Structure formats: structure tokens, C-alpha cells
Amino acid sequence: MPLVYCGACSHGPGITARADRADPAKRDALYTALRRMGDDIRATRPDALVVVAAEHFANFFMNNMPAFAIGMADFYEGPIEDEAFLKIRRTRVPGNKALSRRLIEQVMQTVDVAYAEEWKFDHGISVPLHFLTPGYDLPIIPANINCQGPPLAPLARAWAFGEALRAAADAVPERIALVATGGISHWPATPDSGKINEAWDREFLARWAANDRAALLSYSDAEIYRDGGQGGFEIRTFIAAAAAARGAKGTIEFCEPMPIFAVSCTVARMAVAA
Amino acid sequence: MSLYYVQKLIYELNRDPRTRARYAAERDAVLAEYELTAEERAALVAPDIGLLYVLGVNGQLLMHFAALHRIEWPDYLERMREGLRKHGPVREGVYAATGYEGVP
Numbered sequence: 001m002p003l004v005y006c007g008a009c010s011h012g013p014g015i016t017a018r019a020d021r022a023d024p025a026k027r028d029a030l031y032t033a034l035r036r037m038g039d040d041i042r043a044t045r046p047d048a049l050v051v052v053a054a055e056h057f058a059n060f061f062m063n064n065m066p067a068f069a070i071g072m073a074d075f076y077e078g079p080i081e082d083e084a085f086l087k088i089r090r091t092r093v094p095g096n097k098a099l100s101r102r103l104i105e106q107v108m109q110t111v112d113v114a115y116a117e118e119w120k121f122d123h124g125i126s127v128p129l130h131f132l133t134p135g136y137d138l139p140i141i142p143a144n145i146n147c148q149g150p151p152l153a154p155l156a157r158a159w160a161f162g163e164a165l166r167a168a169a170d171a172v173p174e175r176i177a178l179v180a181t182g183g184i185s186h187w188p189a190t191p192d193s194g195k196i197n198e199a200w201d202r203e204f205l206a207r208w209a210a211n212d213r214a215a216l217l218s219y220s221d222a223e224i225y226r227d228g229g230q231g232g233f234e235i236r237t238f239i240a241a242a243a244a245a246r247g248a249k250g251t252i253e254f255c256e257p258m259p260i261f262a263v264s265c266t267v268a269r270m271a272v273a274a
Numbered sequence: 275m276s277l278y279y280v281q282k283l284i285y286e287l288n289r290d291p292r293t294r295a296r297y298a299a300e301r302d303a304v305l306a307e308y309e310l311t312a313e314e315r316a317a318l319v320a321p322d323i324g325l326l327y328v329l330g331v332n333g334q335l336l337m338h339f340a341a342l343h344r345i346e347w348p349d350y351l352e353r354m355r356e357g358l359r360k361h362g363p364v365r366e367g368v369y370a371a372t373g374y375e376g377v378p
């Protein structure tokens with residue numbers, strides 16, 4: 001089936017961990033937008049949700065770092081973070097090994113993706129799922145783009161990964177939804193945590209909503225690091241989602257810079273025909 | 275300079291309860307399994323979060339290492355700032371500071 005849903009959202013751990021330190025009105029508006037995204041995903045009656053994430057050393061380390069990886073298991077577990085810190089209960093999340101395998105075989109036609117039969121979710125997946133599928137009743141297919149340990153795959157390869165995921169989703173009979181998660185500009189876990197380059201974020205999101213491939217791929221990593229911080233490398237996930245939307249345009253449903261959550265909290269959707 | 279092994283030890287402490295248990299029971303033996311300079315070893319043992327930050331440890335690893343030592347988030351941020359004052363700018367990696375004052 002053609003991809004039934006394609007979107008992107010933030011995943012900063014502060015969104016849940018530091019909830020009580022945020023402006024309640026802004027926080028609740030973000031939560032509402034994220035929950036609405038979950039409703040929108042469910043409305044497309046998906047059989048599985050591919051989450052294109054950028055993990056933070058939950059599973060992958062510099063001893064053997066895949067540029068791209070996809071989970072291939074019947075269940076996953078997360079979050080790995082301390083439950084009291086993240087304020088999300090650790091749980092087992094359903095997957096679909098057979099479906100993963102068929103998707104991976106398709107993706108491999110164009111992108112040399114690593115597969116993983118074990119996968120622990122960190123906040124990069126657990127925070128979005130906490131709002132999108134709070135009942136953990138939809139099978140999840142985790143995918144990862146290395147955005148932490150340089151050398152990182154070039155943006156054009158993140159695009160190619162998104163295209164490959166789209167071709168794979170279209171090739172299987174199941175109804176596949178896809179959500180990318182990541183920050184735009186941020187300086188996480190550094191003394192600069194809380195700094196946000198709002199203008200840069202809004203420009204990036206404008207390019208994303210226009211699904212302007214050339215503009216999205218025009219950033220160098222040096223520019224991203226300078227203007228968007230080390231957290232900005234996670235735009236690779238948004239770029240993969242734009243590619244997966246295959247020319248469809250996007251809507252920024254929510255975007256609010258929230259320093260206590262360390263990012264411009266974002267919920268966005270591409271108008272793929274469901 | 276063996277930042278890779280500093281980060282590897284922290285990664286394994288963060289992710290593996292058995293490594294944590296061994297580190298508590300026989301720290302020197304665990305440390306001996308990693309290629310570390312005297313400075314790195316001392317920074318890990320103290321722990322000197324500020325120096326580890328300046329050495330280039332990725333914040334996504336370092337914040338969990340700090341939490342393991344019961345260092346609260348505001349204190350973690352302050353220790354990194356103190357490290358910059360004491361040891362100068364970050365020497366390696368992509369987790370350098372930019373001089374931002376931070377969130378109150």
C-alpha cells in the first residue's frame with residue numbers, strides 16, 4: 001500500500017522529564033498537538049508505524065556504528081532512561097519481525113541498511129510514542145540515522161534512506177505510517193542546553209514544508225554545527241521524512257521554541273494521500 | 275588522547291548493569307581494561323565532569339555518567355561550565371560550548 005501517513009515531531013527528553021518546569025499553557029498546547037498527531041495517524045488505519053529516529057547511544061556505539069539501521073523484532077523495550085527522570089514507564093512495545101524483514105529487504109535495494117533483532121528505545125522514540133500511541137497497541141518499526149558519532153552520512157544519503165523507506169512501504173500490502181523524530185537547532189546536554197536558533201528552525205521548516213529537496217540538502221555539517229548545534233545534525237530524520245513524502249508538501253501544525261525542553265517543539269505533517 | 279575508550283567505558287557503565295556492579299566492586303580492574311591516559315583515568319575516578327566534558331566526551335554519554343554519580347541536572351551544567359573555566363575550551367568532538375548562558 002502507498003504510505004498512509006508521513007510526519008515529523010520533536011523528541012527532547014525535557015518534554016516529559018521537565019514538564020513541571022515549563023509554561024503550562026505552552027506545554028499543554030504541545031501535548032495536544034502531539035496527541036492530535038496520534039489521532040491523525042490512527043485515522044489512517046495503519047498496520048505499523050515506522051519511527052525514523054536519531055538515537056543517543058542506546059544501541060549503537062562508535063565501535064560499530066551503522067549509518068542507517070532498522071529494527072527487526074517482534075518486540076522492543078523502552079525507555080532505557082531512568083523512569084523517574086523521564087517520567088515514562090518502561091514497557092514492552094510491539095513490533096512485527098516479518099514485516100520488518102520485508103521492509104528491510106526492499107530498503108536494501110538502494111541503501112545498505114543495518115538490521116537489529118534487539119533494540120532498546122531511548123527518549124528519541126519513547127517520548128514521541130508516549131503521546132502518539134500511549135496504549136502501545138500499534139506495531140512499531142524503529143529506524144535510526146546516526147546523528148551522534150561523526151562521520152555522519154551526508155544529507156543526500158538521509159534523503160536516499162527516506163526514499164528507500166517509501167519504496168519499501170509502497171511495496172508491502174500493509175498500511176505503513178512514518179514519523180521522523182528529532183530536534184532542529186539545539187545544544188543538548190552541553191552548557192548551552194536551552195539555546196534555540198528560532199530563525200534557523202523556521203527557515204528549515206519552511207524548506208521542509210515546501211519539500212524543497214535542493215534547499216533541504218544544501219546545508220553543510222559545518223553550517224549545521226555552527227547555526228543548529230550538535231543537536232542540529234538530527235535534521236537528517238526530517239529530511240528522510242521529506243523524501244518519504246515523495247514530493248508531497250507539508251504543514252507545520254505546531255512550532256514553539258521552548259528552552260526548558262531545549263528545542264523548537266514541532267509537530268508537522270506531509271500531505272501524502274492516505 | 276584516548277577519548278574513544280573514555281567514552282566506551284562510560285557507554286558500558288550507562289548501559290550494562292554488570293559493568294556498573296563491577297565498577298562499584300573492583301573499579302581499578304575495570305579501568306585497566308580500557309586504554310586511558312593518567313589524566314583521563316583521574317577524571318573518571320574523581321569524577322571530574324568538567325574535565326571529561328573538556329576532553330570531549332559526548333554530552334549524551336556524559337549526562338548519564340553524571341546521573342550515575344547522583345549529580346543533578348543544574349549541577350551537571352555548572353560542572354561543565356567550571357570545567358571550561360578551569361581547563362579551557364573543549365579539545366575534541368562535537369560537544370563544544372558556545373558561551374550561551376543557559377536556561378534559568
Ligand SMILES: [Fe+2]
Binds near residue numbers: 011054
Ligand atoms: Fe535527539
